Amino acid sequence: MMEDLVPLSDTEFNILTRMLFDRFGIHLGDQKRVLLSGRLSKRVRETGCGNFSEYIDYLRTDPSGREQTELINRITTNHSFFFREGEHFAYLKDNVFSRIEEAVSKRSPPAVRIWSAGCATGEEVYTIAMLMRSHFGNRIDGLDIGLLATDISVAALSQANEGIYQESKLKELPGEWKRQWFTKAGPDQFRISDEIRGMVLFKKLNLMETPYPMKGSFDVIFCRNVMIYFNAQSREHVVNAMHKCLKPGGVFFVGHSESLNRETCPFEYVKPAIYKKGEGDRGIKP
Numbered sequence: 001m002m003e004d005l006v007p008l009s010d011t012e013f014n015i016l017t018r019m020l021f022d023r024f025g026i027h028l029g030d031q032k033r034v035l036l037s038g039r040l041s042k043r044v045r046e047t048g049c050g051n052f053s054e055y056i057d058y059l060r061t062d063p064s065g066r067e068q069t070e071l072i073n074r075i076t077t078n079h080s081f082f083f084r085e086g087e088h089f090a091y092l093k094d095n096v097f098s099r100i101e102e103a104v105s106k107r108s109p110p111a112v113r114i115w116s117a118g119c120a121t122g123e124e125v126y127t128i129a130m131l132m133r134s135h136f137g138n139r140i141d142g143l144d145i146g147l148l149a150t151d152i153s154v155a156a157l158s159q160a161n162e163g164i165y166q167e168s169k170l171k172e173l174p175g176e177w178k179r180q181w182f183t184k185a186g187p188d189q190f191r192i193s194d195e196i197r198g199m200v201l202f203k204k205l206n207l208m209e210t211p212y213p214m215k216g217s218f219d220v221i222f223c224r225n226v227m228i229y230f231n232a233q234s235r236e237h238v239v240n241a242m243h244k245c246l247k248p249g250g251v252f253f254v255g256h257s258e259s260l261n262r263e264t265c266p267f268e269y270v271k272p273a274i275y276k277k278g279e280g281d282r283g284i285k286p
């Protein structure tokens with residue numbers, strides 16, 4: 001409620017937005033003032049601070065860094081759902097899985113590495129896992145698959161690991177998948193199966209902190225509806241860092257409401273929200 005908001009002065013707003021930008025790349029313009037005080041007022045009180053200036057001091061002097069984690073948990077929007085932007089999964093099946101099929105038929109199955117960056121509560125990466133299981137069936141056991149999912153929000157990651165979802169998040173899923181890989185966990189809640197959950201490794205990662213600590217490179221990176229928070233400079237920073245993590249020929253997905261700057265983008269454009277690293281491309285463009 002508006003009357004519960006702790007007053008936020010211009011200086012306090014500027015300090016907090018600077019902090020969010022410098023540490024996480026998150027850009028909140030002036031129009032986000034109400035959003036910021038709305039999301040943080042309760043936290044200011046929970047920490048026993050009397051106003052935002054005290055809270056800022058608390059944030060700055062907390063040696064554990066835990067309050068920073070709390071801050072980011074409150075600010076980020078972790079909205080996601082299963083099978084979101086379905087065309088991406090169709091592209092994955094038709095273009096990436098088909099290449100794996102070919103290699104399998106030649107008895108040289110490759111290692112497949114897929115990264116869901118900004119995975120929120122896990123719906124995106126679990127959709128990929130189900131798609132792989134449904135496409136490859138029992139042959140999946142003969143494949144070396146690595147699914148990595150990362151996010152800055154520990155709260156979102158913990159929900160992802162738990163794997164329990166409101167029924168509304170499953171609306172786009174094929175009924176058969178729902179029957180096969182979910183069990184009822186409450187009045188309108190569903191739990192994802194261990195078979196799917198066990199395919200994914202969840203890790204905390206701030207996308208602004210580059211280079212990324214990855215062993216080896218990826219065939220596919222999903223970074224959808226994450227860079228909406230970033231300004232052009234942070235977006236470019238993250239896109240270049242991800243380009244370095246992809247194998248030549250690798251595919252890069254962004255959200256449909258996002259687009260990359262064609263002038264500075266190191267990727268080849270495939271179609272809306274789908275990009276590719278050139279087959280012979282081993283580094284970023286000068």
Ligand SMILES: C[S@@+](CC[C@H](N)C(=O)[O-])C[C@H]1O[C@@H](n2cnc3c(N)ncnc32)[C@H](O)[C@@H]1O
Nearest residue numbers: 024076078080118120152153206207224225226
């Ligand atoms: C709207 S969700 C997108 C979830 C999923 N990719 C999808 O499209 O459904 C955006 C996620 O990006 C994460 N995020 C924002 N800034 C980040 C950063 N600097 N590093 C890592 N994750 C970040 C947020 O915590 C949030 O969970």
